[in-house]
Amino acid sequence: MTYSIFPSSRSRRNGTFHNLESGIEEQIGALREELAELTRLVGKNSRHQGDKIRSQANAGYEELLGRSEDLLRELQQGYERSATEMRETVRKHPLTTIGAAAAVGLAIAFLARR
Template structure:
């Protein structure tokens, strides 16, 4: 009789453990599915954010390139205007230009001597 008491108690415990074990396995499987879905969503979101940032960077690069070309054009035009004005001044006042060049040369020689 003692054997049957312990045996029935053990079989109930084994049944309970089996139920508990299968419940835990089901929860683990559900968590794996949720984790896989979450990973997929994060991956999709990351890809979307990457594409968005790449598009913004490309647009910023194009804008920067356009602005730098405009700036280069303005600098070239300014240089051309300065060179034209310099030539006109030299043609109008050749002696003053030679005198100014000589004065600058003497100043540099004086400073270099010290």
């Protein structure tokens, strides 16, 4: 086997391919690192957005619950006022109340016959 001081073209090509291959591997490694960082950031942002939405939903739920309790309290007070007014009306006008009840009874009987 003879040795030459001049490198053959084949060895130059192999060296070039080797350098090219090393460069591609480095770029793939860098891309993997960037992709991992991007995945971490997206996950962190998703958790942050989820927490934010959950907080808003809880605040909305608490507000809705408070409003519904207020509305229920108002309805109960209205019912109590109506019941009190009806009792007072019956006490003040017993004959009118009996006549109104009889008229309603006749109307229902008339509608039931049809």
